[in-house]
Amino acid sequence: MSDSLRVTIWNEYHHEKHNPAVSAIYPNGIHAVLKDGLAAHDFSSIRTATLDEPEHGLTEQVLADTDVLLWWGHRRHNDVDDTIVARVQARVMAGMGLVVLHSGHYSKIFKALTGTPCTLNWRDDGEKERFWVVLPEHPIAAGLPPHFELEKEEMYGEPFGIPAPDELVMLSWFKGGEVFRSACTFFRGRGRIFYFRPGHETFPSYHDANVRRVIANGVRWAAPTLSEPRAPANVRMPALEPLG
Amino acid sequence: MSDSLRVTIWNEYHHEKHNPAVSAIYPNGIHAVLKDGLAAHDFSSIRTATLDEPEHGLTEQVLADTDVLLWWGHRRHNDVDDTIVARVQARVMAGMGLVVLHSGHYSKIFKALTGTPCTLNWRDDGEKERFWVVLPEHPIAAGLPPHFELEKEEMYGEPFGIPAPDELVMLSWFKGGEVFRSACTFFRGRGRIFYFRPGHETFPSYHDANVRRVIANGVRWAAPTLSEPRAPANVRMPALEPLG
Amino acid sequence: MSDSLRVTIWNEYHHEKHNPAVSAIYPNGIHAVLKDGLAAHDFSSIRTATLDEPEHGLTEQVLADTDVLLWWGHRRHNDVDDTIVARVQARVMAGMGLVVLHSGHYSKIFKALTGTPCTLNWRDDGEKERFWVVLPEHPIAAGLPPHFELEKEEMYGEPFGIPAPDELVMLSWFKGGEVFRSACTFFRGRGRIFYFRPGHETFPSYHDANVRRVIANGVRWAAPTLSEPRAPANVRMPALEPLG
Amino acid sequence: MSDSLRVTIWNEYHHEKHNPAVSAIYPNGIHAVLKDGLAAHDFSSIRTATLDEPEHGLTEQVLADTDVLLWWGHRRHNDVDDTIVARVQARVMAGMGLVVLHSGHYSKIFKALTGTPCTLNWRDDGEKERFWVVLPEHPIAAGLPPHFELEKEEMYGEPFGIPAPDELVMLSWFKGGEVFRSACTFFRGRGRIFYFRPGHETFPSYHDANVRRVIANGVRWAAPTLSEPRAPANVRMPALEPLG
Numbered sequence: 001m002s003d004s005l006r007v008t009i010w011n012e013y014h015h016e017k018h019n020p021a022v023s024a025i026y027p028n029g030i031h032a033v034l035k036d037g038l039a040a041h042d043f044s045s046i047r048t049a050t051l052d053e054p055e056h057g058l059t060e061q062v063l064a065d066t067d068v069l070l071w072w073g074h075r076r077h078n079d080v081d082d083t084i085v086a087r088v089q090a091r092v093m094a095g096m097g098l099v100v101l102h103s104g105h106y107s108k109i110f111k112a113l114t115g116t117p118c119t120l121n122w123r124d125d126g127e128k129e130r131f132w133v134v135l136p137e138h139p140i141a142a143g144l145p146p147h148f149e150l151e152k153e154e155m156y157g158e159p160f161g162i163p164a165p166d167e168l169v170m171l172s173w174f175k176g177g178e179v180f181r182s183a184c185t186f187f188r189g190r191g192r193i194f195y196f197r198p199g200h201e202t203f204p205s206y207h208d209a210n211v212r213r214v215i216a217n218g219v220r221w222a223a224p225t226l227s228e229p230r231a232p233a234n235v236r237m238p239a240l241e242p243l244g
Numbered sequence: 245m246s247d248s249l250r251v252t253i254w255n256e257y258h259h260e261k262h263n264p265a266v267s268a269i270y271p272n273g274i275h276a277v278l279k280d281g282l283a284a285h286d287f288s289s290i291r292t293a294t295l296d297e298p299e300h301g302l303t304e305q306v307l308a309d310t311d312v313l314l315w316w317g318h319r320r321h322n323d324v325d326d327t328i329v330a331r332v333q334a335r336v337m338a339g340m341g342l343v344v345l346h347s348g349h350y351s352k353i354f355k356a357l358t359g360t361p362c363t364l365n366w367r368d369d370g371e372k373e374r375f376w377v378v379l380p381e382h383p384i385a386a387g388l389p390p391h392f393e394l395e396k397e398e399m400y401g402e403p404f405g406i407p408a409p410d411e412l413v414m415l416s417w418f419k420g421g422e423v424f425r426s427a428c429t430f431f432r433g434r435g436r437i438f439y440f441r442p443g444h445e446t447f448p449s450y451h452d453a454n455v456r457r458v459i460a461n462g463v464r465w466a467a468p469t470l471s472e473p474r475a476p477a478n479v480r481m482p483a484l485e486p487l488g
Numbered sequence: 489m490s491d492s493l494r495v496t497i498w499n500e501y502h503h504e505k506h507n508p509a510v511s512a513i514y515p516n517g518i519h520a521v522l523k524d525g526l527a528a529h530d531f532s533s534i535r536t537a538t539l540d541e542p543e544h545g546l547t548e549q550v551l552a553d554t555d556v557l558l559w560w561g562h563r564r565h566n567d568v569d570d571t572i573v574a575r576v577q578a579r580v581m582a583g584m585g586l587v588v589l590h591s592g593h594y595s596k597i598f599k600a601l602t603g604t605p606c607t608l609n610w611r612d613d614g615e616k617e618r619f620w621v622v623l624p625e626h627p628i629a630a631g632l633p634p635h636f637e638l639e640k641e642e643m644y645g646e647p648f649g650i651p652a653p654d655e656l657v658m659l660s661w662f663k664g665g666e667v668f669r670s671a672c673t674f675f676r677g678r679g680r681i682f683y684f685r686p687g688h689e690t691f692p693s694y695h696d697a698n699v700r701r702v703i704a705n706g707v708r709w710a711a712p713t714l715s716e717p718r719a720p721a722n723v724r725m726p727a728l729e730p731l732g
Numbered sequence: 733m734s735d736s737l738r739v740t741i742w743n744e745y746h747h748e749k750h751n752p753a754v755s756a757i758y759p760n761g762i763h764a765v766l767k768d769g770l771a772a773h774d775f776s777s778i779r780t781a782t783l784d785e786p787e788h789g790l791t792e793q794v795l796a797d798t799d800v801l802l803w804w805g806h807r808r809h810n811d812v813d814d815t816i817v818a819r820v821q822a823r824v825m826a827g828m829g830l831v832v833l834h835s836g837h838y839s840k841i842f843k844a845l846t847g848t849p850c851t852l853n854w855r856d857d858g859e860k861e862r863f864w865v866v867l868p869e870h871p872i873a874a875g876l877p878p879h880f881e882l883e884k885e886e887m888y889g890e891p892f893g894i895p896a897p898d899e900l901v902m903l904s905w906f907k908g909g910e911v912f913r914s915a916c917t918f919f920r921g922r923g924r925i926f927y928f929r930p931g932h933e934t935f936p937s938y939h940d941a942n943v944r945r946v947i948a949n950g951v952r953w954a955a956p957t958l959s960e961p962r963a964p965a966n967v968r969m970p971a972l973e974p975l976g
Contacts, residue, residue, distance in 0.1 A: 159868055171911045378669070421661060469874070581848065610968060615971070652919065722851045
């Protein structure tokens with residue numbers, strides 16, 4: 001299955017063009033580094049799309065050709081067109097996988113899919129984050145050590161304003177004293193959604209080998225299970241048994 | 245707690261004014277009969293609100309004075325203003341309970357809170373529905389027999405396009421051969437949501453004693469647990485431990 | 489992965505030797521027909537084991553060579569040795585998959601893994617059972633129609649005394665008026681457990697193509713996700729950060 | 733309801749009699765301090781029971797008179813008689829609440845109810861533990877601040893070998909670098925189970941006001957919802973609808 005998996009990486013692509021500290025880490029954009037991280041895997045295609053392209057790069061055709069979509073956004077969530085959000089949501093309902101990264105937790109699409117405000121505590125001082133695997137047997141944790149660290153990351157702290165995740169795969173410990181549900185899955189419609197916390201634009205987290213492994217695992221895990229997408233529908237049913 | 249519980253019943257109130265078969269059963273509207281059904285309980289107030297009132301009867305003040313909101317809609321879901329939907333959703337996030345009845349499954353507010361299309365199979369031929377209690381110990385099932393019947397109801401059949409409910413309280417059996425998750429709970433934000441299936445406008449289901457008991461139980465169950473509503477918020481946190 | 493999947497089918501193998509009505513349907517035992525049903529799939533080995541063999545056929549070596557174990561028992565649950573039950577449970581904790589069939593719901597191993605009495609209502613008059621797929625996108629439902637029927641089966645009805653399943657894949661409708669959660673998954677330890685309802689010994693359900701498909705899907709789904717089994721363990725950890 | 737709530741506190745009561753460091757903190761036993769902590773609440777009775785009493789103090793009559801049982805054990809889990817474990821489990825199935833404290837995670841009763849080994853990482857060097865409320869709206873979190881600390885506690889770290897909790901109420905952060913799901917609920921049979929992490933015998937955690945509040949909240953939350961206990965049972969059902 002996975003060798004025919006078509007991936008699209010969506011990035012807001014704003015900070016990289018306006019903040020030298022960010023472009024030093026991600027000169028061609030976060031999407032480019034995410035693409036590099038997936039390149040070693042046997043996905044059949046990996047394309048990218050960004051906010052300022054027509055239709056944000058997410059045309060009907062692009063989505064029809066996408067099995068799993070990754071989403072990174074931060075500053076310009078409100079500039080994402082509601083029509084495109086609805087289009088992505090409809091595609092998830094029909095079976096497309098979605099991997100939401102870091103501040104994508106506050107995107108229109110993640111809020112629409114969870115039905116909640118997705119609020120949290122935060123601090124961007126750059127501090128150690130340690131990930132603990134809660135479900136070692138989960139495919140998203142395949143190949144990971146029991147814990148791993150990022151030396152500098154933004155802190156996200158509980159309470160995280162989401163519905164109870166369908167699966168809780170990892171928790172984060174922060175040097176400054178907080179904890180966070182940092183790898184969560186959600187099943188919505190026919191689609192699978194994976195939220196993964198790290199990736200503040202001023203830190204090189206998407207160059208980290210463990211982070212890359214989790215994202216690749218997440219893409220595989222989120223791949224559609226149905227042989228072809230099928231949108232849920234209302235159907236008037238004739239009775240199968242006599243009503244009389 | 246419950247003796248200070250303030251309830252608002254929202255009804256689209258359309259069929260009752262346009263279909264004699266419906267007005268015969270609900271001459272003053274479905275909301276009036278739902279109110280009768282709750283009157284025997286010690287709620288401190290029970291008010292009603294309908295679609296054609298200004299702001300659909302759901303002003304900021306009304307919602308601020310509501311602990312649990314009931315919702316019945318069917319034909320005119322699209323006439324509900326998006327601003328009011330967002331207002332109700334925000335209030336659920338802050339802790340207000342919501343009881344969604346029957347075709348309210350397809351309302352804007354239920355879709356927004358679940359993030360899914362809420363599709364299902366249906367047939368309105370009028371047939372026997374039997375409810376089976378799956379969780380006898382759940383407060384929503386308090387006082388119910390192991391099963392009860394409605395002689396004539398619309399059929400709703402699986403697959404029901406919702407997220408996995410946080411709790412599955414009852415299942416329905418239909419004479420024509422279908423099954424349905426007919427009493428489901430969802431926790432979203434600080435609020436509790438209860439979906440209960442029966443109540444097609446052409447059948448007298450809201451006059452039924454067991455149905456009334458479930459709705460009253462559901463209202464009590466959905467009551468806010470926080471002493472005062474508190475909307476989730478993003479907060480920048482100073483470090484609790486030294487970062488150095 | 490699945491082409492190296494090693495399956496063991498465990499059967500009490502009692503009714504088939506003592507009841508002509510059963511042996512007419514399952515002359516070489518229920519396990520033999522289950523094996524036939526899996527034969528078309530690319531599992532690397534399919535062996536069987538039965539109650540009256542030494543150690544019930546479930547030696548340490550057999551379990552070490554088993555990726556997924558199927559379990560059918562009914563009359564002689566109490567004759568299963570507690571030592572063997574503990575051995576199977578330990579192996580599930582380490583990652584082995586377990587598919588529990590029909591009256592296996594009342595086996596020592598299923599009760600031990602769920603922590604509950606697994607009680608239910610029942611009636612063995614032989615009546616139509618209709619299965620409805622609740623999660624069409626679940627791998628266990630792959631290739632199934634929206635619903636399928638068995639003309640004669642034993643009835644199992646709610647309330648089913650189990651913990652809330654981690655996933656509810658199918659519901660059953662019975663002609664006599666009941667409903668049942670008939671395809672449920674549970675994650676316990678590193679292992680995956682799938683319960684599937686049909687298979688009373690006096691009816692030919694394990695000859696049915698849809699039932700066979702579900703069982704094969706369930707075996708694949710329950711396959712270990714870890715590259716090698718790993719039992720959970722208590723570990724004394726040195727501090728990763730300074731405690732002073 | 734709560735004013736008629738009958739509580740029994742069970743304690744292994746071993747360390748307090750053999751380790752001066754423990755008896756200095758809990759001179760009359762951990763159970764005595766837990767009882768003090770609940771005394772301010774309007775429970776109708778609070779009794780205690782300990783391992784060395786006949787039947788461990790948990791006779792049929794005592795359990796019949798108990799709505800919620802607290803459990804603390806550590807060194808002598810294996811000395812608890814299997815008959816008493818089965819008796820407690822049966823009573824939970826019928827609706828009795830159970831609050832499992834600290835090292836009670838490794839008791840026979842908790843393992844029996846979860847079906848899992850309940851393993852974890854640990855370190856008893858005495859270090860800061862910080863509790864974060866994940867579900868502020870949960871009754872168990874009523875009256876708590878967003879986070880609170882214990883200056884010295886034993887560390888328990890993930891992965892915690894339990895089934896996914898039905899609700900995750902709090903997470904713990906440890907100075908030494910670990911995280912833990914430290915307040916979890918489980919629904920089993922008709923009973924409610926609450927696991928709460930802190931309480932190593934060499935630290936005064938059960939004198940802490942926030943810990944006491946959580947335990948009192950947990951007792952209230954775990955109280956039976958059924959008016960009288962009712963064990964799940966197998967029932968042969970006559971058909972409700974014609975089978976012909």
